Amino acid sequence: MARKKGKKVVVKLDLPKDDTTMIKLYAILAVSLFIGLACFGFWLTNSSFLKSPNGSPLFVNLVCGYNPNEVPSFADNETCDLMKDAPNSIIWEEEEWTDFRSQGKMFDVPGVDETRSGGYQPAQPLIATCDVDSSKPIPYQFSIRGSDSIPIPGGTHDGNSGLTNDECILEIPDLPPGELYQVVIISKDGSVIDSASFKLDLTFYDGVPEYMNNGSIWIGPKYELGGLEIHPTIFLNFFGLALFFTFWPASFYWDRVKANINAMEEKFPDFLRDMAEYWKGGLSMTVAVQTLASSEYGALNDEVKKMSDQLSWGVAFSDVIGMFADRVGTTIVKRAISLISEANRAGGKISDILVTAANDSREIKFLESERKRTISSYISVIWTSYMVFLGVIVVLGKVFIPNIANSNSSDSGGDGGGSEIGNMQIRNIDPLFFLTIFYYGVNMQAMGNGAMAGLMATGRFSNGMKHSGLMILVALIMFNFIVFSPDLIGISQLPGLNPSVGTFRP
Numbered sequence: 001m002a003r004k005k006g007k008k009v010v011v012k013l014d015l016p017k018d019d020t021t022m023i024k025l026y027a028i029l030a031v032s033l034f035i036g037l038a039c040f041g042f043w044l045t046n047s048s049f050l051k052s053p054n055g056s057p058l059f060v061n062l063v064c065g066y067n068p069n070e071v072p073s074f075a076d077n078e079t080c081d082l083m084k085d086a087p088n089s090i091i092w093e094e095e096e097w098t099d100f101r102s103q104g105k106m107f108d109v110p111g112v113d114e115t116r117s118g119g120y121q122p123a124q125p126l127i128a129t130c131d132v133d134s135s136k137p138i139p140y141q142f143s144i145r146g147s148d149s150i151p152i153p154g155g156t157h158d159g160n161s162g163l164t165n166d167e168c169i170l171e172i173p174d175l176p177p178g179e180l181y182q183v184v185i186i187s188k189d190g191s192v193i194d195s196a197s198f199k200l201d202l203t204f205y206d207g208v209p210e211y212m213n214n215g216s217i218w219i220g221p222k223y224e225l226g227g228l229e230i231h232p233t234i235f236l237n238f239f240g241l242a243l244f245f246t247f248w249p250a251s252f253y254w255d256r257v258k259a260n261i262n263a264m265e266e267k268f269p270d271f272l273r274d275m276a277e278y279w280k281g282g283l284s285m286t287v288a289v290q291t292l293a294s295s296e297y298g299a300l301n302d303e304v305k306k307m308s309d310q311l312s313w314g315v316a317f318s319d320v321i322g323m324f325a326d327r328v329g330t331t332i333v334k335r336a337i338s339l340i341s342e343a344n345r346a347g348g349k350i351s352d353i354l355v356t357a358a359n360d361s362r363e364i365k366f367l368e369s370e371r372k373r374t375i376s377s378y379i380s381v382i383w384t385s386y387m388v389f390l391g392v393i394v395v396l397g398k399v400f401i402p403n404i405a406n407s408n409s410s411d412s413g414g415d416g417g418g419s420e421i422g423n424m425q426i427r428n429i430d431p432l433f434f435l436t437i438f439y440y441g442v443n444m445q446a447m448g449n450g451a452m453a454g455l456m457a458t459g460r461f462s463n464g465m466k467h468s469g470l471m472i473l474v475a476l477i478m479f480n481f482i483v484f485s486p487d488l489i490g491i492s493q494l495p496g497l498n499p500s501v502g503t504f505r506p
Contacts, residue, residue: 021257029250036246039238046218046235055216057235073118074207085112086210087122092200092497097185100193104145104184106500107200111177112207122205123174130157130168130185130198137162139188142198144170147180149506161193175202184506200497213490217432230480234489236436237480240443240472248469251462258460263299265332269362271297271304272336276354285317285344303327318344332361375456379467382453386471389445390478393438397483401434431488439479446471 044050045059052061052068064080066072077083090110097103111124130142137160144155152172159166175181185196213219220233274295278288293308303324310320318341325337336357343353447468454464487493 025250025254025257028253032245032247032249036242036244039245040242043235043238043242046238057216057218059218060212060216073120074112074116074205075118075120077209078120078122082211083209085122085205085207087203087205088494090200090202090204090494090497092202092499094183094198094499096195096197097193097503098195100185100187100196101190102184102186102506103196103503104182104506105503106180106182107497108179109175109177109181109202109204109497110206110495111204114177116207121176124176124202124204126170126172126175126203127201128155128170128172128183128198130196132159132161132168132185132193132196134161134191134194136191138191138193140193140196141184141186141188142168142170143184143186144172144175145182145184147178147182149182152181158188177204182506186506202497206492206495208492213432214492215430215432215490217490219489219491228481229486231484231489232480234480234484236439236484237476239440240476243443243447244469244472244476247465248472251465251469254462255460255466258458258462260299261328261330264303264328265330265361266365267297267300268333268336269358269365271300272340272354272358272361276351276358279351279354285350286311289317289320332364336361372457379453379457382449383467383471386445386449387474390442390475393442394478394482397431397435397438397479397488398485401429401431402488405429405431430490432490435479435483435488438483439475442475442479443472446475 042059045062046057050058052058054061054066054068054071056066056068056072058068060066060080060083061068063082064072064076066076066080072083074085077085092107094105109124112121114121126144128142128144132138132140132142139158139160142157142159143151145151152175154172155170157168157170159168183198183200185193185198187193208214211218211220218233218235219231220235221231223230223232271292274292275285275288278291279285283291289304290308290311293305295304297304307320307324310323311317321337321341325334328334339353339357340350343350450466450468450471451461451464453467454460454462457463
């Protein structure tokens with residue numbers, strides 16, 4: 001006799017597991033605090049609060065190993081990767097000279113000041129080209145001379161305008177800084193040269209480290225974006241980033257957790273109402289929950305399914321709903337579950353208790369939604385006021401402060417320089433000093449406004465820090481793309497070769 005094969009019984013067991021919500025929160029807090037403190041440390045060691053006697057930021061002295069009591073020279077800076085000076089290039093194309101026998105023009109060569117060089121002067125190569133035209137072949141000389149009118153070694157080219165293979169080019173490996181250099185074109189046989197032009201391409205060093213401004217303040221590397229020159233790692237940005245990373249990631253995560261719980265609370269009254277209907281239909285609470293597991297309750301679906309699985313394993317109904325209340329952990333759910341548990345233990349008409357609990361929960365959620373709708377207008381006012389404040393600060397930093405600085409920078413009004421309006425003296429100002437104050441103020445305003453918006457909306461500090469983080473990001477973008485322009489953060493314009501106004505006859 002054949003043995004009948006038994007059916008395979010599948011039991012779904014989904015008992016409560018350890019809730020990882022708090023573990024994730026602590027992990028996010030640990031990482032964000034580490035990043036935030038690192039940003040804060042970088043900002044503090046580069047700020048004027050910890051300025052060293054040698055004028056360099058504490059960060060630079062620590063990384064490069066400088067003596068804080070001695071001003072580092074150019075040679076010292078070249079030994080530290082952070083403080084190296086990048087070569088700059090100047091191109092001078094002279095307008096065409098016409099109808100001359102000999103003509104020259106003077107120019108200056110910028111470079112590292114000898115008093116700051118520390119005994120090291122980097123090579124400054126010069127490439128000079130010329131184009132000489134005449135109606136007949138004319139021998140000529142193109143030369144770069146020093147202030148003593150003596151040609152620089154390797155700085156002379158003898159050519160002939162009538163030769164097709166005449167290539168007028170000078171390559172001088174090193175042209176030291178100095179004044180009154182001369183560029184000269186001479187007709188060697190005294191004939192008139194119809195026209196001539198030349199181009200000088202000089203590579204030089206100004207002695208200012210690539211990542212610093214002319215006031216020894218960290219501005220970081222330069223990036224070109226859409227025609228704009230930005231310095232995203234300027235030390236000021238790390239103040240805003242420190243606040244952002246310290247508060248925003250954990251606040252955002254916790255706000256998402258609360259939003260998910262709120263979504264479950266929104267569906268909880270529907271779940272209680274459906275349970276009451278099934279009870280009225282003659283089903284027990286256990287069967288009612290197992291039947292409702294296939295219904296749609298949005299964010300509550302997983303919890304209902306979990307309760308159904310636990311009941312199928314034989315866990316008591318009172319224990320199942322108790323564990324559900326512990327997982328959700330809100331006052332609304334705990335109060336309703338406590339009421340249902342007592343009614344189930346006492347017996348009687350539980351449907352009325354379920355309906356009452358559902359109505360109570362629904363009324364509480366309705367009041368909360370009314371509060372959000374009422375407060376939303378105030379939150380809009382807070383955001384609007386912050387954006388207006390930020391706009392005013394941006395205009396002040398971009399327009400007003402530079403104009404004040406430019407208006408009195410060339411005047412001399414007393415010991416500190418500046419200008420005078422009647423009996424009032426306006427001293428020279430540093431635009432970056434005011435931009436620093438403005439940036440700190442905008443970030444502090446973001447922290448206060450955001451915290452107030454969140455507390456008014458939900459009563460949670462985490463929601464407020466979410467608003468604050470977004471406000472800080474807006475300020476960060478506005479300042480970096482509009483306010484922190486090269487001329488306002490202390491980046492000097494490259495010096496030119498300062499050619500003389502007129503020409504001379506050598």
